[in-house]
Amino acid sequence: MTIYNIALIGFGGVNRALTELIAAKNQLWERDLGFRLNIVAVSDLYLGSVISPNGLDAKTLVDAKFEKGGFGQLSGGSAEADNETIIKTAPADIVVEATYTNPNDGEPAVSHCRWALETGKHVVTTNKGPVAIAAPALKAFAKTNGVRFEYEGAVMSGTPIIRMAERTLAGAELKGFEGILNGTSNFVLGRMESGLDFASAVKEAQKLGYAEADPTADVEGFDVRLKVVILANELLGANLKPEDISCKGVSGLSLSDIEEAAKANSRWKLIGAAVRNDDGSVTGSVSPKRLGLDHPLAGVNGATNAVSLDTELLGAVTITGPGAGRIETAYALLSDIVAIHSAGASSTAKEAA
Numbered sequence: 001m002t003i004y005n006i007a008l009i010g011f012g013g014v015n016r017a018l019t020e021l022i023a024a025k026n027q028l029w030e031r032d033l034g035f036r037l038n039i040v041a042v043s044d045l046y047l048g049s050v051i052s053p054n055g056l057d058a059k060t061l062v063d064a065k066f067e068k069g070g071f072g073q074l075s076g077g078s079a080e081a082d083n084e085t086i087i088k089t090a091p092a093d094i095v096v097e098a099t100y101t102n103p104n105d106g107e108p109a110v111s112h113c114r115w116a117l118e119t120g121k122h123v124v125t126t127n128k129g130p131v132a133i134a135a136p137a138l139k140a141f142a143k144t145n146g147v148r149f150e151y152e153g154a155v156m157s158g159t160p161i162i163r164m165a166e167r168t169l170a171g172a173e174l175k176g177f178e179g180i181l182n183g184t185s186n187f188v189l190g191r192m193e194s195g196l197d198f199a200s201a202v203k204e205a206q207k208l209g210y211a212e213a214d215p216t217a218d219v220e221g222f223d224v225r226l227k228v229v230i231l232a233n234e235l236l237g238a239n240l241k242p243e244d245i246s247c248k249g250v251s252g253l254s255l256s257d258i259e260e261a262a263k264a265n266s267r268w269k270l271i272g273a274a275v276r277n278d279d280g281s282v283t284g285s286v287s288p289k290r291l292g293l294d295h296p297l298a299g300v301n302g303a304t305n306a307v308s309l310d311t312e313l314l315g316a317v318t319i320t321g322p323g324a325g326r327i328e329t330a331y332a333l334l335s336d337i338v339a340i341h342s343a344g345a346s347s348t349a350k351e352a353a
């Protein structure tokens with residue numbers, strides 16, 4: 001049995017949910033997956049940072065109601081979030097990056113990932129910024145240092161779109177994809193169909209943990225744009241940057257637009273898509289589309305996401321599942337760690353007797 005020491009960077013909804021899962025399921029994972037997780041460090045901009053080489057008790061971390069700078073009260077703790085020291089010096093095998101997504105330059109998360117990889121630690125992240133903006137460089141750092149950079153949760157939270165498309169559909173020849181890639185905007189459109197106004201629907205999505213810290217990225221399409229970049233670059237071999245993708249969100253849709261669509265047996269959905277052109281180039285787009293009720297994506301409701309992959313050998317293959325949510329996204333981190341474990345990384349971790 002293997003123990004992976006992990007350092008959590010960011011202790012908001014997702015990493016807190018991972019900590020809850022560790023508290024509840026470490027024994028089950030030990031039995032079924034062959035490893036358990038031991039939290040040796042946490043750093044959060046609001047709470048501060050703490051290193052504990054022997055491990056922090058996951059249940060205590062979740063149950064304690066820490067205030068601002070609260071990690072300073074813990075042994076080995078500080079009221080400041082010293083991410084660089086934590087990432088570089090904590091005795092961690094894996095750094096779990098779940099700070100906020102910066103859609104512009106991906107920082108500071110790009111640096112967090114780089115510091116970890118450069119010091120020989122695997123990185124698992126749900127943060128779209130570093131993946132959309134710096135994946136090639138970060139993958140190169142990972143390769144040079146003999147570690148892995150994994151990011152299944154960056155698109156569709158725990159629903160395994162990236163591994164499914166890359167591994168299970170290998171050889172099916174992907175030509176393009178279209179999908180609903182933002183849980184918040186899909187949830188908001190659904191609530192507006194029930195008559196709720198836009199601002200109240202966004203507030204509900206924030207309460208449910210779907211929305212970004214600043215929901216502008218959700219409702220203006222920037223979040224989907226990052227996801228289209230990630231999928232197009234990863235699955236279609238493109239080299240797109242966010243600014244290469246035309247982008248329009250749902251904030252311009254009014255209750256009367258929604259009602260009008262319903263009267264015409266259709267619904268508005270925010271669609272992210274990319275297609276490989278005849279000359280081999282790839283074009284991506286993000287925009288609201290009015291879909292007839294018979295369209296396969298029209299029935300995808302709430303924070304659920306769906307992506308229809310257009311393949312040469314199978315035609316359309318559609319994957320549907322949660323696209324947001326704390327536990328759902330924490331599961332993506334677990335799936336990344338399973339991938340690291342399966343790849344034989346256990347040699348870098350402590351082998352328990």
Ligand SMILES: NC(=O)c1ccc[n+]([C@@H]2O[C@H](COP(=O)([O-])OP(=O)(O)OC[C@H]3O[C@@H](n4cnc5c(N)ncnc54)[C@H](O)[C@@H]3O)[C@@H](O)[C@H]2O)c1
Pocket residue numbers: 009010011012013014015043044045046047081083098099100101108126127128153154157209210211212213323324325326329
């Ligand atoms: N919640 C979801 O459904 C979901 C789904 C997929 C991906 N994601 C992504 O996962 C990441 C985490 O999401 P979340 O819902 O936990 O967000 P959150 O806002 O609940 O938590 C983010 C945490 O990071 C901390 N933080 C911000 N900047 C920091 C910094 N520089 N150093 C240390 N800590 C910092 C904040 O204090 C906060 O506690 C985001 O990038 C988000 O886009 C979230």
Ligand SMILES: N[C@@H](CCO)C(=O)O
Pocket residue numbers: 154156157181182183184185210211212218223323324325
């Ligand atoms: N805010 C994002 C989280 C998942 O990336 C959404 O609503 O889809």
